[in-house]
Every structure is written in C-alpha cells, then in structure tokens.
Amino acid sequence: MKTVIRAFFKxxxxxxxxxxxLGEFVTRPKAMQRPAALQAEVDQQCTSLVLYQYKTCPFCIKVRQEMRRLALNVQKLDAQHPGTNRDDLINGGGMAKVPCLKITDPAGKVQWLYESGEIINYLRSRFASA
Structure with a gap:
C-alpha cells in the first residue's frame, strides 16, 4: 500500500x-530597485545565505517569489533527490524539510531556518529596507 501511495504522489x-x-514564471514579481552600490552590498550579504528547496514545492515557490521581489541573489540548492545537498540539509538542519534557509553569520555560526513564513519574515526584516 505504501508503494502505491508513493507512486501516486510521484x-x-x-x-x-x-x-x-509555469505559474511561478507567469506571476513573477518585479524586483525592487536599489542604487548600484546598495545592490552590491546586498549581493555581498546574500553570499552567506543558501536556500535548500524542491523546484515544485509550493512553499519553496513562495520563498523564491519573495526573493525575486527583494532582488536577492541567494544560492538555491535542490534537496529533493538523494545526494550531497540533501545530506548537507539533514546533517546541518536535522531534517529533510524544505524550504530551509541556511544563514551563516560573519563569525561562521550557522542557523537553519525552516518554514516559508519565517524565511520570508527574516528576508523582509533584513533586506526590505536596504
């Protein structure tokens, strides 16, 4: 029965x-405009962020849309299939749940942020006023 259910959802x-x-592409928000120097600073800050995601996860799409709206160049890693990205997510964050934002501070301390709403709130609080 378990195999049938998995096959159905796959x-x-x-x-x-x-x-x-296609829906994500069609409803893509317009990116906010920043002066070039400020955008370069935001891009530099984004190097400490990594989004673990599945391409077709609706919650991941929601986070990616907000990242586009805020004009954030965050590295996105696909963690859907077994491999290095998924292993890093499980070993670092403790579970294979997406979306997950890996935040590395300047001291090298890593924080794993789950839940699309929390990720969006974090991104807005950090970058919306920039």
Missing part, C-alpha cells in the same frame, strides 16, 4: 510540476 508531482513552474 506521478502527481510529475504531472502538476510543470504547471506550477
């Missing part, structure tokens, strides 16, 4: 996934 993701990506 098939559902394969069928619905392209439509979700």
């Amino acid at each position: 098939t559902l993701r394969i069928v619905i996934g392209p439509f979700m990506l």
